[in-house]
Amino acid sequence: MLVSGGLDSAVTLALCAAEGFEPSALSFAYGQRHEVELEAAARVAHSLGAREHRTAQIDLRIFGGSALTADIPVPQHRSPDETRHQIPITYVPARNTIFLSYALAWAEVLGAEAIFLGVNAIDYSGYPDCRPEFLRAFEQLARVATKAGVEGIPVRIHAPLLELSKAEIIRRGQELGVDFSLTHSCYAPAADGAACGLCDSCQLRLQGFREAGLSDPIRYATA
Amino acid sequence: MLVSGGLDSAVTLALCAAEGFEPSALSFAYGQRHEVELEAAARVAHSLGAREHRTAQIDLRIFGGSALTADIPVPQHRSPDETRHQIPITYVPARNTIFLSYALAWAEVLGAEAIFLGVNAIDYSGYPDCRPEFLRAFEQLARVATKAGVEGIPVRIHAPLLELSKAEIIRRGQELGVDFSLTHSCYAPAADGAACGLCDSCQLRLQGFREAGLSDPIRYATA
Numbered sequence: 358m359l360v361s362g363g364l365d366s367a368v369t370l371a372l373c374a375a376e377g378f379e380p381s382a383l384s385f386a387y388g389q390r391h392e393v394e395l396e397a398a399a400r401v402a403h404s405l406g407a408r409e410h411r412t413a414q415i416d417l418r419i420f421g422g423s424a425l426t427a428d429i430p431v432p433q434h435r436s437p438d439e440t441r442h443q444i445p446i447t448y449v450p451a452r453n454t455i456f457l458s459y460a461l462a463w464a465e466v467l468g469a470e471a472i473f474l475g476v477n478a479i480d481y482s483g484y485p486d487c488r489p490e491f492l493r494a495f496e497q498l499a500r501v502a503t504k505a506g507v508e509g510i511p512v513r514i515h516a517p518l519l520e521l522s523k524a525e526i527i528r529r530g531q532e533l534g535v536d537f538s539l540t541h542s543c544y545a546p547a548a549d550g551a552a553c554g555l556c557d558s559c560q561l562r563l564q565g566f567r568e569a570g571l572s573d574p575i576r577y578a579t580a
Numbered sequence: 581m582l583v584s585g586g587l588d589s590a591v592t593l594a595l596c597a598a599e600g601f602e603p604s605a606l607s608f609a610y611g612q613r614h615e616v617e618l619e620a621a622a623r624v625a626h627s628l629g630a631r632e633h634r635t636a637q638i639d640l641r642i643f644g645g646s647a648l649t650a651d652i653p654v655p656q657h658r659s660p661d662e663t664r665h666q667i668p669i670t671y672v673p674a675r676n677t678i679f680l681s682y683a684l685a686w687a688e689v690l691g692a693e694a695i696f697l698g699v700n701a702i703d704y705s706g707y708p709d710c711r712p713e714f715l716r717a718f719e720q721l722a723r724v725a726t727k728a729g730v731e732g733i734p735v736r737i738h739a740p741l742l743e744l745s746k747a748e749i750i751r752r753g754q755e756l757g758v759d760f761s762l763t764h765s766c767y768a769p770a771a772d773g774a775a776c777g778l779c780d781s782c783q784l785r786l787q788g789f790r791e792a793g794l795s796d797p798i799r800y801a802t803a
Contacts, residue, residue, distance in 0.1 A: 411642055419634055420686045451685035454725045458681040462674035463643045485730045494724050498717040502677045507708045 358473040359456055360384050360410070362397030364540045364562060365475035365518055368530035370405045372517050373473045375533060381467060382407035383460055387452070388418035393550050397541035404539055413459050417449060453486035457495050457514070464512045465503045471513045472499075477526070478519050492516055523565025531571065538574040547578045554579035581696040582679055583607050583633070585620030587763045587785060588698035588741055591753035593628045595740050596696045598756060604690060605630035606683055610675075611641035616773050620764035627762055636682050640672060676709035680718050680737070687735045688726045694736045695722075700749070701742050715739055746788025754794065761797040770801045777802035 358373055360366045360382040373380045382402035384395055395412060402410035453476065460472045476487040485491060492514050500511040518526050530537065542562045543552035552559050554577040566573040581596055583589045583605040596603045605625035607618055618635060625633035676699065683695045699710040708714060715737050723734040741749050753760065765785045766775035775782050777800040789796040 413639065413642055415638055416636065417685065419636055420682075420689045449685075450688035451681055451726060454684055454721065455678070455681040458674055458678040459643075461677055462640065462672075465673035466643045485727055486725045488724065490724045491721070494717070494721040498677065498714070498721050501711065501713045501717050502709045503674060504708055 358382055358407070359460055359475070360398045360402050360407070361475070362394040362399075362401055362541045363475070363558075364523075364530065364537060364542055364565075365477055365526060366398070367401045367405065367475075367535050367537070367540045368526050368533065369473055369475035369516075369518055370401060370407065371530060371533040371535050373515070374406050378471065378473070380407050380473065381463070381469070382410040383456075383463060384410065384412045385415055385456060385459070386412055387415045387449075393546050394541045397539060400539040404536060411463075415455065415459075417452065417455070420450065451486070453484075453491070454495070461499055461503060461512065465505050468505070469512060470510070471515050473515045473517070475518050476516050477521065477523075479522050489516075489519060492519070522568070523561055524568035527565050527569040527571060531569070540575070542575075551576045551578040553577070581605050581630070582683055582698070583621045583625050583630070584698070585617040585622075585624055585764045586698070586781075587746075587753065587760060587765055587788075588700055588749060589621075590624045590628065590698075590758050590760070590763045591749050591756065592696055592698035592739075592741055593624060593630065594753060594756040594758050596738070597629050601694065601696070603630050603696065604686070604692070605633040606679075606686060607633065607635045608638055608679060608682070609635055610638045610672075610678075616769050617764045620762060623762040627759060634686070638678065638682075640675065640678070643673065674709070676707075676714070677718070684722055684726060684735065688728050691728070692735060693733070694738050696738045696740070698741050699739050700744065700746075702745050712739075712742060715742070745791070746784055747791035750788050750792040750794060754792070763798070765798075774799045774801040776800070 358370055358380040360370060361384065370380060370382065382398070384398040386392065386395055398412070399410055457472065457474070464472055476492070478488050496514045499514070500506040503512070505512065521529070541552070542558045544556040544558045545553045547553065552575055554563065559577070563573060581593055581603040583593060584607065593603060593605065605621070607621040609615065609618055621635070622633055680695065680697070687695055699715070701711050719737045722737070723729040726735070728735065744752070764775070765781045767779040767781050768776045770776065775798055777786065782800070786796060
């Protein structure tokens with residue numbers, strides 16, 4: 358299970374455990390600006406009962422090309438409606454392909470039957486690698502790429518949040534007892550870890566909590 | 581273009597340049613025992629005219645599961661015929677999937693139209709991720725995974741050695757003027773960099789040179 362430390366991966370991990378899987382959690386230190394999310398990933402993995410949590414060190418900065426890894430400003434003050442249908446500058450080229458490839462390697466070593474990830478096609482329709490056709494293509498790749506797949510035990514890709522709105526994700530998490538105060542979503546947090554409240558990710562999260570009729574327990578620099 | 585420093589990637593790079601492409605070379609430091617191959621990769625990339633050469637640091641040891649990255653002995657004294665149709669212990673789970681994912685990220689940043697790699701389905705039929713169906717599945721994935729793919733400029737995957745025997749690869753390299761003394765193939769080289777002559781990879785290489793009627797210019801510990 359891919360765990361970023363964000364709200365979506367926390368809810369996905371809770372769903373995965375609720376379905377009777379025994380998740381092993383995988384995070385990435387990929388040169389992201391918001392490395393504070395890795396502390397959130399460890400908290401989320403432990404609080405929601407992952408068997409173990411590993412962090413792969415990878416360096417996507419060697420290629421550049423994204424506001425999350427290169428020296429490009431993170432956009433602020435854009436509403437979710439504005440950003441919904443374009444590929445944002447925070448898109449990291451082939452990121453989910455790389456993440457799933459690592460997950461596939463670990464899944465094969467573990468003999469895992471499934472990879473869970475918290476991607477969402479509604480609120481992130483601008484990211485090509487958050488779409489159902491991407492996940493189906495990766496599942497097909499996994500079938501032919503690995504020893505397990507060749508031997509007839511292909512790994513399945515589960516993305517249970519794919520068709521849910523942010524508000525619906527928050528409500529599911531609430532039902533499953535997810536402690537949202539452990540999660541982190543901001544692309545450009547303050548030095549003390551407070552969320553900026555202004556970037557696309559914060560805007561989306563705050564709108565989701567509003568629509569779900571709940572208050573967001575994390576700390577915002579702009580509050 | 582993925583460049584390992586082995587014979588196959590050297591010939592692929594020469595073919596890629598001969599076809600008029602301007603290759604950028606990508607290698608991986610992935611915790612392999614035979615890190616000497618990275619020096620070979622740099623020599624090969626420069627001698628065959630790559631525009632640039634980058635090495636991505638990735639750590640596949642965090643998952644284990646292969647003789648190339650975990651503490652499992654590298655098999656010796658097996659003939660190519662013995663090993664041709666089984667998945668060897670030197671198989672690294674999902675390795676080519678991970679490598680191609682990185683190549684895809686860089687290709688997208690560069691606006692590259694193709695990814696070349698030197699995989700071979702004849703001599704490595706035991707590796708699931710060296711087969712044509714794997715490459716086709718990855719090409720399909722690339723079409724839906726990236727901004728360029730979504731915008732109708734999918735990256736193509738070229739594996740020009742796919743159906744060639746090792747002897748044929750060596751003859752093509754000879755025709756293209758590849759300096760084989762720069763390449764490195766051994767899974768378990770001596771401290772001074774000499775090839776062992778005994779592992780599967782050395783056996784395959786030596787048999788290829790014999791069948792091509794050429795002598796291998798690299799140094800073997802067992803010579």
